[in-house]
Amino acid sequence: MFAQVKTALFAGTALAIAAPAFAEEVNVYSNRQPELIQPLFDAFTEETGIDVNMAYLKDGMLERLVAEGDRTPADLVFTVDISRLAAVVDAGLSQPVTSDVLTQSIPALYHDPAGHWWGLTTRARVVYASKERVADGDLTSYEDLADPKWKGRICTRSGTHDYMLALTAAMISHHGEEYTTTWLEGIKANLARKPEGNDRAQVKAIWAGQCDISLGNTYYMGQMLGDAEQTEWANSVRLIFPEFEDGGTHVNISGVVMTKAAPNHDNAVKLMEFLASPEAQEIYAEVNSEYPIANGSTPSELVASWGSFTADNVDLMDLARLRDDALRLTEQVDYDG
Template sequence: MFANVKTALMAGAAVLAAAPVLAEEVNVYSYRQPELLQPLLDAFTEETGIDVNMAYLAKGMVERLQAEGDRTPADLVFTVDISRLAAVVNAGVTQPITTEYLQEHVPAQYHDPDGHWWGLTTRARVVYASKDRVADEDVTTYEDLADPKWEGRICTRSGTHTYMLALTAAMIHHHGEEYAKEWLEGVKSNLARKPEGNDRAQVKAIWAGQCDISLGNTYYMGQMLEDAEQTEWANSVRLLFPEFDNGGTHVNISGVAMTKAAPNKENAIKLMEFLTSPAAQELYAEANHEYPIAPGTEATALVESWGTFTADDVNLMTLADLRDDALRITQEVDFDG
């Protein structure tokens, strides 16, 4: 049995599966690393007296929940990216939860219309641009990235990565599949190299002079600034916040969902509401260099210093529903080839 959060973090998923159910606890499966969540969970336990037992699952969460079925000890799932949230929902292992508090603190575009998942923080997918070779006004829209002026100047990770597929899905939403496919072809023709590496690897390539701009999530700037080896990469670029021609800046989320067989449902609801409270949202966002979403909350001074933007108002579940189309056209244009 897990006595507290720290024990849970050390013991891992195997012990959590064997833990007996207690009245004053809540059990979590998390895609996010434990150290990013521990301050929040400690604060919740201090406020409520409810212990939080967390198992970190780097992969296989859906398969595990399906295998456990009604015997699962998990009450909540923490994950990042709308595609992962949607995958859990589509697997039939979650249940809808709607409370007045959740509705007041989570804007409509950041929760499932049916209540199967609720957003906690957001991150924008933006352009990392060389301070020396790119001006602020050079990139104002995502559509601009297909302009031939960028030929040989763009770096990006694989087009089939979940972050890139979400952006492509948003392009489909705004302009239709035919336009989105042409856009992908245009971006591909502008690549300086074959897609490879993660978002930070693209910034390193800009620093090394291999390309001038890249696509990346905002929080990677904060992570690079905290890494002595990567600080120089971060200082070589600025963040630009493009928009869609008929929309805002593309964002994605971290979120929480309740399992279908949650054994500690009432305690789990308390944790969900705690996580969407303004104070908890700001603490969570600070730990991850993200943006809190509750009305009246603010990002950290560092995150705010990167620039302001208007988030696209499409409900993210709409983008999740377009993921398969985004993957198909990405493969049709052989984006990674």
């Protein structure tokens, strides 16, 4: 039995807080921070009377699910990045969900045709650019990042991080491995420093004058603006929504998978359908600074203020399938070296 909608974080693990059992419940494993999704679960419980018991697993979720097998108490898995969603499915740990509500709400591009995974929000991977040192129109495509004019001016996190690998996989999908290898070599040659830190650390480096542009997910802008220490970093940059030369702006998703052994199947479906509702999508948009995914939904006022873009239409499952190739090429060029 899980803890009742309360979790504590200690040394990267979730500590259960003892609570009485409830007849109506749904159990969630999540590597999304509790504060980002707790408001959604609270709203669902208030509307349905079904309690959501969440275990926050920063690392090792797939290994835990494999070890538990059919004995897992988890009904749903919440995670980010298509490769992580696909990994749960590929391990044989999921079951398809058939729901007219989900099919009508979630665009086909953002859910598995067989119903094994469903997107809940999208995030674009964009360029954070110095307001002082990068002019409008200086960079318009992901391909431009390899242009020698950016030599010594780019900061990124490790090239082997999931977010970077997804972008590299998208480049492979658009242009093939040979082009992508040259592209990675070009970006590496343009780096102002060895890759280090997370996406926000790159924006701090821009603010400090160490580089002029970086790559980052859009929602980090919202997180920085909500942090007194980091607001100054955020205000030093603007967002550029580059596109692939033959496509759109790279996006990835947060999503949900129902486990193969879900002990509370019907309640889990109800939670999934609630998360695709206008009410839940609005909460997502406000709390997470991400783009709501349901048809007809709109981003928050803050997110909308960053500008509009056309999402790349590459098949997200292609990104998952190409992840290993992206990692191989990244290591081949010694991107982090």
